[in-house]
Amino acid sequence: xxxxxxxxxxxxxxxxxxxxxxxxxxxxxxxxxxxxxxxxxxxxxxxxxxxxxxxxxxxxxxxxxxxxxxxxxxxxxxxxxxxxxxxxxxxxxxxxxxxxxxxxxxxxxxxxxxxxxxxxxxxxxxxxxxxxxxxxxxxxxxxxxxxxxxxxxxxxxxxxxxxxxxxxxxxxxxxxxxxxxxxxxxxxxxxxxxxxxxxxxxxxxxxxxxxxxxxxxxxxxxxxxxxxxxxxxxxxxxxxxxxxxxxxxxxxxxxxxxxxxxxxxxxxxxxxxxxxxxxxxxxxxxxxxxxxxxxxxxxxxxxxxxxxxxxxxxxxxxxxxxxxxxxxxxxxxxxxxxxxxxxxxxxxxxxxxxxxxxxxxxxxxxxxxxxxxxxxxxxxxxxxxxxxxxxxxxxxxxxxxxxxxxxxxxxxxxxxxxxxxxxxxxxxxxxxxxxxxxxxxxxxxxxxxxxxxxxxxxxxxxxxxxxxxxx
Amino acid sequence: xxxxxxxxxxxxxxxxxxxxxxxxxxxxxxxxxxxxxxxxxxxxxxxxxxxxxxxxxxxxxxxxxxxxxxxxxxxxxxxxxxxxxxxxxxxxxxxxxxxxxxxxxxxxxxxxxxxxxxxxxxxxxxxxxxxxxxxxxxxxxxxxxxxxxxxxxxxxxxxxxxxxxxxxxxxxxxxxxxxxxxxxxxxxxxxxxxxxxxxxxxxxxxxxxxxxxxxxxxxxxxxxxxxxxxxxxxxxxxxxxxxxxxxxxxxxxxxxxxxxxxxxxxxxxxxxxxxxxxxxxxxxxxxxxxxxxxxxxxxxxxxxxxxxxx
Numbered sequence: 032x033x034x035x036x037x038x039x040x041x042x043x044x045x046x047x048x049x050x051x052x053x054x055x056x057x058x059x060x061x062x063x064x065x066x067x068x069x070x071x072x073x074x075x076x077x078x079x080x081x082x083x084x085x086x087x088x089x090x091x092x093x094x095x096x097x098x099x100x101x102x103x104x105x106x107x108x109x110x111x112x113x114x115x116x117x118x119x120x121x122x123x124x125x126x127x128x129x130x131x132x133x134x135x136x137x138x139x140x141x142x143x144x145x146x147x148x149x150x151x152x153x154x155x156x157x158x159x160x161x162x163x164x165x166x167x168x169x170x171x172x173x174x175x176x177x178x179x180x181x182x183x184x185x186x187x188x189x190x191x192x193x194x195x196x197x198x199x200x201x202x203x204x205x206x207x208x209x210x211x212x213x214x215x216x217x218x219x220x221x222x223x224x225x226x227x228x229x230x231x232x233x234x235x236x237x238x239x240x241x242x243x244x245x246x247x248x249x250x251x252x253x254x255x256x257x258x259x260x261x262x263x264x265x266x267x268x269x270x271x272x273x274x275x276x277x278x279x280x281x282x283x284x285x286x287x288x289x290x291x292x293x294x295x296x297x298x299x300x301x302x303x304x305x306x307x308x309x310x311x312x313x314x315x316x317x318x319x320x321x322x323x324x325x326x327x328x329x330x331x332x333x334x335x336x337x338x339x340x341x342x343x344x345x346x347x348x349x350x351x352x353x354x355x356x357x358x359x360x361x362x363x364x365x366x367x368x369x370x371x372x373x374x375x376x377x378x379x380x381x382x383x384x385x386x387x388x389x390x391x392x393x394x395x396x397x398x399x400x401x402x403x404x405x406x407x408x409x410x411x412x413x414x415x416x417x418x419x420x421x422x423x424x425x426x427x428x429x430x431x432x433x434x435x436x437x438x439x440x441x442x443x444x445x446x447x448x449x450x451x452x453x454x455x456x457x458x459x460x461x462x463x464x465x466x467x468x469x470x471x472x473x474x475x476x477x478x479x480x481x482x483x484x485x486x487x488x489x490x491x492x493x494x495x496x497x498x499x500x501x502x
Numbered sequence: 503x504x505x506x507x508x509x510x511x512x513x514x515x516x517x518x519x520x521x522x523x524x525x526x527x528x529x530x531x532x533x534x535x536x537x538x539x540x541x542x543x544x545x546x547x548x549x550x551x552x553x554x555x556x557x558x559x560x561x562x563x564x565x566x567x568x569x570x571x572x573x574x575x576x577x578x579x580x581x582x583x584x585x586x587x588x589x590x591x592x593x594x595x596x597x598x599x600x601x602x603x604x605x606x607x608x609x610x611x612x613x614x615x616x617x618x619x620x621x622x623x624x625x626x627x628x629x630x631x632x633x634x635x636x637x638x639x640x641x642x643x644x645x646x647x648x649x650x651x652x653x654x655x656x657x658x659x660x661x662x663x664x665x666x667x668x669x670x671x672x673x674x675x676x677x678x679x680x681x682x683x684x685x686x687x688x689x690x691x692x693x694x695x696x697x698x699x700x701x702x703x704x705x706x707x708x709x710x711x712x713x714x715x716x717x718x719x720x721x722x723x724x725x726x727x728x729x730x731x732x733x734x735x736x737x738x739x740x741x742x743x744x745x746x747x748x749x750x751x752x753x754x755x756x757x758x759x760x761x762x763x764x765x766x767x768x769x770x771x772x773x774x775x776x777x778x779x780x781x782x783x784x785x786x787x788x789x790x791x792x793x794x795x796x797x798x799x800x801x802x803x804x805x806x807x808x809x810x811x812x
Contacts, residue, residue, distance in 0.1 A: 264603035
């Protein structure tokens with residue numbers, strides 16, 4: 032066992048952690064051939080059901096499976112309780128921040144965050160100024176990426192507040208584990224996650240426009256060629272709501288309707304999996320064929336709720352990320368319980384100087400990048416790659432941030448050579464409406480290549496079932 | 503339900519049904535080509551298949567000569583042919599993919615598996631195993647998809663639009679198969695070989711045994727036409743299709759669909775009260791062409807009223 036990284040299953044002395052005890056006994060008794068057979072069974076089943084994602088940059092319409100690993104990631108109850116409290120605190124502060132900057136902007140006037148960082152941000156939507164949204168909630172669904180590093184302390188890597196995806200894999204992974212290894216579920220008290228779609232629907236219903244008692248909720252997808260289309264169909268089906276595309280909707284008298292075989296039907300809440308830019312061609316990207324002309328006018332009039340709200344992206348922008356602890360102190364009067372990763376903002380000359388001198392040790396990310404595209408992992412890069420990145424940084428330093436390379440925790444994973452440790456992260460999904468809630472756990476992503484720290488599915492990452500143990 | 507969802511379901515069913523009937527048509531043509539006849543006469547039959555789908559020009563762009571191998575390759579496996587079995591099953595799968603959340607898991611899997619299996623075969627492989635085996639496979643997959651549809655789907659509008667699409671396509675296709683074969687047979691030499699040809703035509707629409715059971719008599723063109731056009735109890739007849747279309751339209755009716763319902767009613771009445779002697783006297787080809795035109799107009803009306811409303 033490597034001692035350099037925190038291992039989820041064994042401590043530094045190589046002793047099994049107590050919450051993995053029962054699993055390890057089961058694993059030891061399991062013949063390797065049977066395990067290998069189960070892995071094949073899982074892959075076949077995922078393929079047959081068509082749980083795939085599209086890969087950008089490859090031949091159009093290429094669909095790939097996200098590899099599923101049969102060794103679960105286990106989180107003890109006490110650890111989860113603390114993590115959940117930290118997540119709620121963080122998401123509450125982020126929603127308060129969004130409500131503030133689109134209204135009074137007190138945090139800017141108090142000088143706690145530089146105003147230009149917010150107001151000049153490409154994700155800040157001035158169209159949202161003064162618009163009241165139900166319950167003051169902007170980020171109804173937040174997918175907060177958590178990693179463990181060092182001696183096991185948790186860090187928030189990023190707050191995904193736009194259209195976070197991955198929750199369908201959380202549910203499908205659980206279904207798969209229950210199918211493959213039912214005996215494990217009688218040996219452990221594992222908190223269920225399959226009711227997530229019910230919680231989500233209930234959450235969306237609570238943020239319906241004022242006066243609507245029995246809201247019609249729909250899921251808006253960019254269409255079958257989107258990388259997360261499987262998830263869109265999955266969630267719509269699980270919630271029993273219509274999966275709509277922009278062309279299915281139209282706006283009349285500042286009200287949104289969908290075209291049905293029985294004529295137009297009013298829509299009250301739109302769970303949209305479409306970026307801000309594409310939502311309304313009258314206001315945002317004029318070229319967008321995916322959106323609904325006039326949607327913003329209906330939204331501003333309060334006749335329809337969008338989840339997440341337009342303009343929520345400003346709060347998860349990497350240039351705003353360093354200020355989240357400050358938000359928690361400002362709005363909640365509390366100390367943050369989850370750590371932020373120390374971040375250098377390259378628009379600051381001192382930070383830039385330091386980072387350029389230490390590129391080979393650091394992770395550099397594009398401020399507006401996502402999905403593991405456009406980032407440099409210093410220690411894993413060649414000299415040429417580093418020099419290439421250096422040129423790009425110097426050309427536009429404000430587009431980048433840098434962070435120390437975290438020694439991400441790892442967990443035993445079933446790979447070709449047998450069972451070996453691989454690095455992972457965790458994306459829990461926090462639901463905010465009239466109340467805040469979540470299912471225990473989230474999506475564990477694992478970097479399947481040896482030594483790799485990049486867990487994104489577009490970069491060869493896989494997933495694991497995530498167990499939160501109940502006491 | 504969402505108009506676009508209905509549209510995808512309706513076309514999924516139409517393309518699946520079309521692929522099946524194409525397999526039936528090609529199978530009967532292939533069987534008939536085995537009956538002794540001149541090469542010229544044979545190739546004339548294959549030309550008729552292209553004409554039936556208005557594909558002569560598209561075919562001529564790729565192939566020099568109309569013969570059995572070229573036409574089979576073109577109609578079975580050519581992705582460039584908008585009416586090949588390959589293209590139909592791909593379109594069925596694409597429509598299903600667009601609304602997979604509306605389908606039951608088994609339905610999606612059976613449509614998807616059909617496409618995956620088809621994609622893995624080259625025409626050479628199909629040919630070397632014998633095309634009839636392939637046509638049987640297409641018919642079987644269509645039957646599986648239909649069976650899973652009726653066996654697992656909730657009987658709501660989703661199912662009604664699937665059935666409507668299937669019935670419209672089947673009515674049209676039966677009329678086409680009959681029109682073409684009837685034309686060839688009427689122009690052919692009279693003789694013993696006709697018996698085999700009429701037999702093959704009946705088999706292509708799974709009606710050979712039905713014919714025996716219903717008529718208990720020699721196969722005559724008039725009776726074949728009657729069976730495939732007017733018999734209400736023959737599941738692939740025009741009458742049975744029109745009957746189903748009227749029923750489905752009643753189930754999905756909305757404020758805009760009265761005219762389409764009326765047209766379907768007229769079509770049904772014309773079949774319900776027709777006599778085969780009158781049909782044959784006034785000209786079978788004309789009768790079938792009129793039927794196909796009416797089906798086309800119904801499809802138009804259904805699109806306008808339900809699937810792609812303005």
